[in-house]
Amino acid sequence: MATLLRSLTYKGIPVWRHAQIIQWTTQIVSGILVVVLVAWFFTNIATAVHERGIGYSFSFLEREYQTPIGHHFLPYQPSDTFLHAFVVGFTNTLLVSIVGVALATALGILIGVCRVSGNWVVSRVALVYIEFFRNVPLLVQLFFWFYIVLGLPSWQDSYSIFNWLHLNERYLAVVWPTAGSPEASLTWVLVVVGSIGLGVAAFRWLTVREVRTGSTSYPLLTSVSTVLLIAVVIWVLLSVATGGVPFTLSVPELEEPFGNVSGGYEWPGALIALVAALVTYTAAFIAEIVRAGLQSVNRGQRESARALGLSGLTALRHVTFPQALRVIIPPLISQYLNLTKNSSLAGAIAYSDLTNVAKTMTQTAPAISIFIMVMLAYLALSLTYSAIGNLYNRYIRF
Numbered sequence: 001m002a003t004l005l006r007s008l009t010y011k012g013i014p015v016w017r018h019a020q021i022i023q024w025t026t027q028i029v030s031g032i033l034v035v036v037l038v039a040w041f042f043t044n045i046a047t048a049v050h051e052r053g054i055g056y057s058f059s060f061l062e063r064e065y066q067t068p069i070g071h072h073f074l075p076y077q078p079s080d081t082f083l084h085a086f087v088v089g090f091t092n093t094l095l096v097s098i099v100g101v102a103l104a105t106a107l108g109i110l111i112g113v114c115r116v117s118g119n120w121v122v123s124r125v126a127l128v129y130i131e132f133f134r135n136v137p138l139l140v141q142l143f144f145w146f147y148i149v150l151g152l153p154s155w156q157d158s159y160s161i162f163n164w165l166h167l168n169e170r171y172l173a174v175v176w177p178t179a180g181s182p183e184a185s186l187t188w189v190l191v192v193v194g195s196i197g198l199g200v201a202a203f204r205w206l207t208v209r210e211v212r213t214g215s216t217s218y219p220l221l222t223s224v225s226t227v228l229l230i231a232v233v234i235w236v237l238l239s240v241a242t243g244g245v246p247f248t249l250s251v252p253e254l255e256e257p258f259g260n261v262s263g264g265y266e267w268p269g270a271l272i273a274l275v276a277a278l279v280t281y282t283a284a285f286i287a288e289i290v291r292a293g294l295q296s297v298n299r300g301q302r303e304s305a306r307a308l309g310l311s312g313l314t315a316l317r318h319v320t321f322p323q324a325l326r327v328i329i330p331p332l333i334s335q336y337l338n339l340t341k342n343s344s345l346a347g348a349i350a351y352s353d354l355t356n357v358a359k360t361m362t363q364t365a366p367a368i369s370i371f372i373m374v375m376l377a378y379l380a381l382s383l384t385y386s387a388i389g390n391l392y393n394r395y396i397r398f
Contacts, residue, residue, distance in 0.1 A: 060365040070352045071268045089357030090377050097340040100278040108286025115291045133284040146273040146349045155259030173252035176265035184238045188246040195230035199223035270351035282339045289331045293324035333389035337382045
């Protein structure tokens with residue numbers, strides 16, 4: 001036996017003392033234990049569900065839902081199936097998530113930059129914002145914004161701007177683009193998307209040229225002008241060729257006697273309160289992330305940029321912020337995930353997000369099956385944000 005043990009070596013080192021062998025063994029044993037525990041957990045759940053006669057099939061997805069959904073971005077009728085109603089709820093959550101992420105990022109970056117400003121007043125105001133919104137529970141803020149919306153005038157006394165926007169306690173009605181000819185609309189959208197890619201390429205080339213030659217090239221102005229020029233030219237050509245414009249603006253009109261809206265697009269008050277709460281809450285955390293990222297850049301970098309004659313904003317844009325992104329992006333992804341998951345609180349103010357719709361479904365369908373679908377939907381959203389963020393983080397890494 002002693003001879004056998006002495007012969008068990010790896011690269012001349014006994015296996016029981018080789019660090020790499022010990023690490024492999026530990027990982028394999030840990031993996032087996034995790035698999036066994038997960039299998040045991042789900043086996044117990046399946047056994048308990050079976051013993052109590054709790055249904056968990058997915059055949060209900062083909063039945064008619066027969067329940068109204070307050071707000072739906074996609075077309076919906078109560079006669080639609082459970083599956084379609086689930087997709088409608090998921091789309092509402094996706095809409096809240098995308099709008100919330102975009103607005104929270106913009107506001108968070110602004111507050112974060114103000115937080116490191118040399119102006120004492122601006123810095124203190126940003127600090128007060130961060131400390132207030134970061135330390136008040138999100139549910140409390142959600143009710144706060146909801147009651148602010150309820151305090152707006154009734155629809156008869158709506159705040160209106162040129163009849164293009166109507167804001168009251170029930171909704172925000174705004175003008176909305178409506179497609180004209182399907183072919184012209186699709187062609188114009190595709191051309192605009194392509195022109196945006198061309199504008200991005202022009203921005204990068206002009207930025208590099210500006211750094212290399214030192215001559216001002218106005219990359220942002222040039223790229224935006226390029227996109228707008230292409231969009232206008234194609235719009236005119238399609239209008240002449242088809243006899244109609246690719247898109248028209250649908251203007252919202254308030255109808256008597258109940259104040260319903262025809263035309264435009266209607267954002268219900270609950271959605272406004274939900275987005276406002278998520279944006280202000282998440283922006284406070286993003287601002288701290290931005291502040292930490294900016295302060296992680298060596299002070300000499302900023303001083304060198306100023307010594308070369310760059311203004312504070314130019315130095316921030318070309319020197320400080322690109323380097324800070326390495327620190328900002330990873331925790332920023334986590335905040336995007338948190339915002340998406342926090343949107344599940346929408347049921348507290350009666351907005352028809354994915355979780356609220358799913359909760360209503362449990363009255364006539366298996367709850368376990370429904371919430372398995374809900375968990376998978378949130379998981380898919382979170383993994384998508386993580387994948388996009390990680391790809392961008394890898395792209396900017398240097």
